[in-house]
Amino acid sequence: MSTEESAADSAEASAARGIGRAGSYSKGIARRQEILDRAIEVFRERGADGTSLRRIAQAIGVSHGALLHYFSSREELLVAVYAHAEHRRDLDKGDRGDVRAVDVMADAALSNLEVPGLVQLYSTLVATSLEVEAGPAKEFFTGRFERVRDSLEQRLRTDQEAGLVRGDVDPARTAALIVAASDGLQIQWLLDPTIELQQTLETFAVLLAP
Secondary structure, eight states: OOHHHHHHHHHHHHHHHTSSOOOSSHHHHHHHHHHHHHHHHHHHHHOOTTOOHHHHHHHHTSOHHHHHHHOSSHHHHHHHHHHHHHHHHHHHHOOOTTSOHHHHHHHHHHHHHTSHHHHHHHHHHHHHHHHOSSSHHHHHHHHHHHHHHHHHHHHHHHHHHTTSSOTTSOHHHHHHHHHHHHHHHHHHHHHOTTOOHHHHHTHHHHHHOO
């Protein structure tokens, strides 16, 4: 794993831990992670579906009070669930230092499609972050987009140095375009599962080839 990716992963993990209350002792920290792991499985099957914090607690199998001990609001819980799921997915991928920037985004998008409930959750939370001036979703996704763009920009620069990407394109602007394409295609896929997401994203490799 590259230095840039290690820093990005560390930042993502820190962001996930910083959402809600982690608990003062190792038992509390483990309990919080157990709740998030269980919540991920629930959202895999059901998505966010607009239910209350109390209904979510019932679905996860914990008391409403236990959930409130770690998360003060439904939005805070949902953001923590997404951050935890994304970090867990990135850990499962392992070292990806030799993969092209376009392939990174295509692979990440495909991984997301395996858990459509989380794709729906992501879209819901991004929409929520646009509706308010401040809040857990706003803070998390503003930072997340910045980290993803920066990481992708660095990888594009590496690809340029390796002769895999045209030298006349701006890495920062191209990174923003790839992120926008990936997110937009995933939303289209939610509406129409016949969308060929991987093949469409890989078109960037053709457009960016020297």
